[in-house]
Each structure stands twice: as C-alpha cells, then as structure tokens.
Amino acid sequence: xxxxxxxxxxxxxxxxxxxxxxxxxxxxxxxxxxxxxxxxxxxxxxxxxxxxxxxxxxxxxxxxxxxxxxxxxxxxxxxxxxxxxxxxxxxxxxxxxxxxxxxxxxxxxxxxxxxxxxxxxxxxxxxxxxxxxxxxxxxxxxxxxxxxxxxxxxxxxxxxxxxxxxxxxxxxxxxxxxxxxxxxxxxxxxxxxxxxxxxxxxxxxxxxxxxxxxxxxxxxxxxxxxxxxxxxxxxxxxxxxxxxxxxxxxxxxxxxxxxxxxxxxxxxxxxxxxxxxxxxxxxxxxxxxxxxxxxxxxxxxxxxxxxxxxxxxxxxxxxxxxxxxxxxxxxxxxxxxxxxxxxxxxx
Amino acid sequence: xxxxxxxxxxxxxxxxxxxxxxxxxxxxxxxxxxxxxxxxxxxxxxxxxxxxxxxxxxxxxxxxxxxxxxxxxxxxxxxxxxxxxxxxxxxxxxxxxxxxxxxxxxxxxxxxxxxxxxxxxxxxxxxxxxxxxxxxxxxxxxxxxxxxxxxxxxxxxxxxxxxxxxxxxxxxxxxxxxxxxxxxxxxxxxxxxxxxxxxxxxxxxxxxxxxxxxxxxxxxxxxxxxxxxxxxxxxxxxxxxxxxxxxxxxxxxxxxxxxxxxxxxxxxxxxxxxx
Numbered sequence: 001x002x003x004x005x006x007x008x009x010x011x012x013x014x015x016x017x018x019x020x021x022x023x024x025x026x027x028x029x030x031x032x033x034x035x036x037x038x039x040x041x042x043x044x045x046x047x048x049x050x051x052x053x054x055x056x057x058x059x060x061x062x063x064x065x066x067x068x069x070x071x072x073x074x075x076x077x078x079x080x081x082x083x084x085x086x087x088x089x090x091x092x093x094x095x096x097x098x099x100x101x102x103x104x105x106x107x108x109x110x111x112x113x114x115x116x117x118x119x120x121x122x123x124x125x126x127x128x129x130x131x132x133x134x135x136x137x138x139x140x141x142x143x144x145x146x147x148x149x150x151x152x153x154x155x156x157x158x159x160x161x162x163x164x165x166x167x168x169x170x171x172x173x174x175x176x177x178x179x180x181x182x183x184x185x186x187x188x189x190x191x192x193x194x195x196x197x198x199x200x201x202x203x204x205x206x207x208x209x210x211x212x213x214x215x216x217x218x219x220x221x222x223x224x225x226x227x228x229x230x231x232x233x234x235x236x237x238x239x240x241x242x243x244x245x246x247x248x249x250x251x252x253x254x255x256x257x258x259x260x261x262x263x264x265x266x267x268x269x270x271x272x273x274x275x276x277x278x279x280x281x282x283x284x285x286x287x288x289x290x291x292x293x294x295x296x297x298x299x300x301x302x303x304x305x306x307x308x309x310x311x312x313x314x315x316x317x318x319x320x321x322x323x324x325x326x327x328x329x330x331x332x333x334x335x336x337x338x339x340x341x342x343x344x345x346x347x
Numbered sequence: 348x349x350x351x352x353x354x355x356x357x358x359x360x361x362x363x364x365x366x367x368x369x370x371x372x373x374x375x376x377x378x379x380x381x382x383x384x385x386x387x388x389x390x391x392x393x394x395x396x397x398x399x400x401x402x403x404x405x406x407x408x409x410x411x412x413x414x415x416x417x418x419x420x421x422x423x424x425x426x427x428x429x430x431x432x433x434x435x436x437x438x439x440x441x442x443x444x445x446x447x448x449x450x451x452x453x454x455x456x457x458x459x460x461x462x463x464x465x466x467x468x469x470x471x472x473x474x475x476x477x478x479x480x481x482x483x484x485x486x487x488x489x490x491x492x493x494x495x496x497x498x499x500x501x502x503x504x505x506x507x508x509x510x511x512x513x514x515x516x517x518x519x520x521x522x523x524x525x526x527x528x529x530x531x532x533x534x535x536x537x538x539x540x541x542x543x544x545x546x547x548x549x550x551x552x553x554x555x556x557x558x559x560x561x562x563x564x565x566x567x568x569x570x571x572x573x574x575x576x577x578x579x580x581x582x583x584x585x586x587x588x589x590x591x592x593x594x595x596x597x598x599x600x601x602x603x604x605x606x607x608x609x610x611x612x613x614x615x616x617x618x619x620x621x622x
C-alpha cells in the first residue's frame with residue numbers, strides 16, 4: 001500500500017515543527033526517516049499513525065484519504081522505542097490484544113498468534129510475561145503485536161535504540177527479513193545512519209522539519225546534495241576542508257589538489273573527502289602530521305593535521321606501523337572529492 | 348560481623364523508645380480481660396465481664412455494639428469506595444487529559460489537602476442541615492469522602508504518572524477506544540495504588556471521630572468512635588475496663604488490616620509500579 005503525505009504541516013501551539021512536507025512511500029518499500037533529534041521525524045511518524053492530529057495537509061493510504069481517520073481505525077502497526085508491551089499480560093495476550101479488541105473468536109486469535117509467533121520466532125515464549133523477556137525478545141513480541149492486524153503500514157520508532165550492540169545487529173536483519181517476507185510498507189524512524197542505510201530501500205534525511213534529501217542509501221552516500229547530508233552519513237565521518245578553487249584547488253599552506261572532473265565553480269568552497277578516499281593508496285600530494293591513531297581491529301583510523309591547517313581522517317587496513325607525530329605525504333582520490341558552496345549546497 | 352553490631356545499636360535504641368508503646372498495648376490487652384486488685388497495677392484474676400458488651404446492651408438507652416459496628420463498617424467502606432472510585436478517574440484526568448486550568452486544579456488539590464478541614468465544620472453543618480442529610484450516615488459519608496478526595500486524587504495521579512505514555516499509544520494503535528485503554532491497559536498498572544488507597548481511606552473512615560460526633564449525633568447513626576466516647580463520658584462511674592475492652596474490639600480490624608495488607612500499604616510511599 002502506497003503512503004502519501006502532501007503539504008503535511010504540524011505545529012504545537014505557536015511553534016511550527018514541520019511545514020509543507022511531501023513524502024511518498026512506495027508499496028512494499030521500507031523507508032527510513034533519518035535525522036538528528038528534534039528534526040521532526042517522530043512527529044511525522046505519530047501523525048501517520050494518528051496519535052498526533054495533523055495541523056495541515058493530507059495523508060493517503062493508497063487512494064484512501066485517512067487524514068481525519070482516528071488512530072484506532074487506521075490500518076497501521078507501530079513498534080515503539082520501549083516496545084510498550086502490556087506488563088500485566090502474557091506474550092500471547094499481548095500479541096492477541098488487537099484481535100481481542102475486534103471481538104474475534106478465541107480460537108481464531110490463538111491461531112493468528114501462533115502464526116505471528118512463528119514469523120518472529122518466539123513460539124516457546126507465549127506464556128511468559130514481558131518482564132521475563134530479554135530486550136530482543138520483547139522487540140519481537142512488539143513486532144508481532146504490531147503486525148497481527150495485518151496492517152497496510154508498519155511504523156518503527158527507533159526500534160533498536162534500547163538494544164545492546166550485538167542484539168542490534170541481529171534485530172536489524174530480523175526486522176528487514178520480516179518486512180521482506182510480508183511485503184509490508186514500512187517506515188523506520190532512526191537517528192542512526194547505519195540502521196537507516198543497512199535496513200531501508202530509501203532514506204529521507206530530515207533537518208529542522210524538512211526533508212533535505214530523499215534517496216537510496218548508496219546514492220545518498222556517494223552523491224549528497226548538501227554539506228549536512230555528507231556530514232550526517234558515513235562512519236567514520238567525512239572530513240571537510242576549506243579551499244579556494246582556481247586552476248587547482250588551493251588549501252591552506254598552499255597545498256593544492258587537482259580539480260575533480262565536472263567541477264565548474266570557482267572561488268571559496270568546502271571540500272568533503274571521505275576517509276576511504278584519503279591515504280597512501282591514493283598516491284601523494286597532501287603533507288601533514290599524524291595526530292591520532294585509533295585501532296579498530298580490521299582497520300585503523302588515522303587523523304592527520306595538514307600543513308597550513310585542516311584535519312583529515314583516513315581509514316586504513318591494520319598492519320602499518322603508524323605513530324602519532326609521524327609526518328606523512330598522502331594522496332586523495334580526486335574524482336571522489338565532494339565540493340560544497342559556502343552555504344552548504346553541493347557544487 | 349561489623350554490620351550486625353551496628354544494627355544491634357539501632358535495635359537497642361528503637362527498643363528503648365518503643366517500650367512505652369509496647370507496655371501500653373500489653374496493658375490494653377491484659378486489662379480488657381482481667382480485673383486488677385484495688386490499688387495495684389498488676390492484674391489479679393481473669394475477668395471476661397468487660398467484654399459483656401458483645402452479648403448484651405451495656406445500657407438500655409444505647410444501640411447494641413453490632414449495630415454500631417455495622418454503622419462504622421458501612422461508613423468506612425462507603426467512604427473508601429467513593430474516594431477510590433472518584434480518585435481513580437480524577438487522577439487519570441489530571442495525569443493524562445489536557446484540560447483547561449489543569450495547573451490550578453493541581454495547586455488547589457495540594458492546598459485542600461493541607462487545609463485544616465475541621466475549620467469548615469460549621470459550614471458543613473449548615474449545608475447538611477439544608478440538604479436534610481444532618482444526622483444521617485449518608486451525610487457523613489459524603490462529607491468524609493469529600494475531605495479525603497484531595498489526598499486520593501493526588502496519590503492516584505502520581506501512580507498514573509508512572510505509567511508510560513507508549514502503553515496508551517500502543518493500545519490506541521491496537522484499535523482500542525480511549526476508555527478501553529484506560530480500563531484494560533492502564534488500570535492494571537495502577538492496581539497497587541488502588542489497593543493502598545482503598546485500605547488507607549477505609550482505615551481513615553474507621554477511625555473518624557469528629558465528623559460523626561458533630562454531624563450525626565443521634566444514636567441510630569453512632570459509630571464505634573462516638574460510641575466509645577459516649578461510654579466514657581455518660582457514666583457517673585467510669586468503667587475503664589469496659590472502655591478498654593471496647594477499645595480492643597475497635598482496634599482489632601485495624602491491626603488485622605495492617606497485618607494483611609502491609610505490602611500494599613508500603614506501595615503508596617514507594618511511588619508506584621516497578622518497571
């Protein structure tokens with residue numbers, strides 16, 4: 001089921017949080033709403049599920065206008081950040097509650113609960129109470145409860161934020177598997193770019209109540225439309241350098257880089273260079289001094305302070321004996337340089 | 348162990364300070380079933396005649412103890428049910444519903460709770476007289492419940508505040524009406540508060556003295572507190588043994604309730620449900 005927000009506006013009192021936002025999520029697609037806290041992504045989610053009333057604009061599920069349909073009647077399943085399981089009910093009662101509300105026969109509920117428990121792989125836990133479950137298991141119960149009504153849209157509000165690192169990895173692929181298997185249209189709200197990139201078909205990156213870029217994860221990473229997008233995606237993060245573009249790109253301390261093909265602009269600009277595009281494997285050209293080395297097992301992060309100012313970060317395979325204070329002369333993959341105007345727009 | 352010896356100090360201090368209390372309780376029990384020799388503190392022989400009020404009228408003009416006990420029970424129970432019922436809904440409204448004037452309402456509750464209600468007794472008397480509820484159980488039940496409400500509403504609001512919002516959102520999303528969410532999902536989370544409030548307001552009603560004394564002075568509406576008062580006041584020869592026995596009878600339910608429901612009562616000070 002396609003989901004479409006048109007001119008969505010939300011204000012709380014005098015404060016307008018979101019203004020005239022358009023968003024279309026294709027049928028069967030998993031879309032991430034990604035952004036720093038306070039960017040309006042959760043507000044958007046709550047408007048879609050009907051908990052918040054929209055101040056303006058319309059919401060369509062397929063061809064149905066559901067803008068003024070109360071939350072109870074919207075075909076939406078929600079998984080909350082803290083799972084919001086009902087503590088006094090067993091897992092079975094929790095998952096079956098949405099059907100019990102619809103006055104469906106007990107035998108039928110039991111069958112459906114068993115089917116969902118199978119899907120999220122918690123069949124043996126049905127008699128337990130939420131307090132007796134681990135975080136990952138609670139997450140699975142919450143997913144099953146959200147899906148039992150066979151909703152047209154599944155909303156996930158920071159579903160992995162309360163899990164430890166190992167479980168997070170596991171649930172990431174689990175949620176994606178379940179979404180794929182059921183073919184449900186899903187929206188994932190997260191502030192974690194890794195989650196958004198690894199789980200979703202497309203990402204809507206939000207800032208200050210606006211979608212600043214909507215793209216596939218690959219496109220958004222390789223081709224950010226603004227400095228904000230470039231800085232938000234990527235771990236370890238991208239490095240920015242001030243530069244003056246003429247015949248070549250001149251950095252502080254009169255170091256220069258060749259102009260990337262296709263860059264037309266001249267004058268002051270900001271260059272974005274991802275850590276994998278800087279290092280000895282790209283030849284030489286930028287002189288500097290290593291100021292920090294962070295081993296990460298398979299790789300190490302090396303921070304370099306350039307002659308004439310500016311910090312660069314490189315991600316390199318472990319094994320080379322880099323030392324803090326060592327002087328280096330490393331190159332940049334010139335064609336991968338991202339250039340931004342001083343106002344942050346991509347050049 | 349050092350920890351143990353430190354605790355022993357505390358126990359010793361507490362023991363010293365609570366000795367008078369214990370002694371009083373012991374004598375309360377002993378003297379209700381024994382007759383001390385004249386001029387002596389020590390009980391002489393067993394004597395159950397103090398408990399005669401259980402099977403006969405101690406005085407022809409008075410209602411039997413069972414009528415009075417029934418009155419007290421009715422008074423305390425009705426008060427407790429009324430207070431708990433209204434606090435349960437009012438507390439929810441104050442905790443969750445966005446209504447106009449909510450902060451003032453909350454402030455008002457605190458003031459009402461701290462207000463010495465006894466100063467209102469004349470006004471209440473006039474109101475009851477006007478409504479035709481003077482000298483009736485219903486009248487004092489209404490007054491007692493009204494005076495207990497600020498406390499109850501405040502406590503219940505506190506319990507509701509500990510229930511996560513997401514539980515309600517999830518319930519609404521699961522298709523349940525707001526009322527059903529409250530009844531089936533939220534109310535079970537505040538059960539400890541409900542139980543504690545029910546017990547506390549029952550005990551408060553059970554021990555109420557001033558309201559029945561002033562607002563329901565007739566013998567048909569007598570409760571145990573006013574009955575005891577009458578026993579000690581009216582007689583030309585004060586019968587302390589009888590008074591003590593009735594006192595024992597009066598406090599037994601309180602002790603039993605405390606013993607049975609200690610855990611629930613502690614909840615109200617523990618601040619609600621555990622996560």
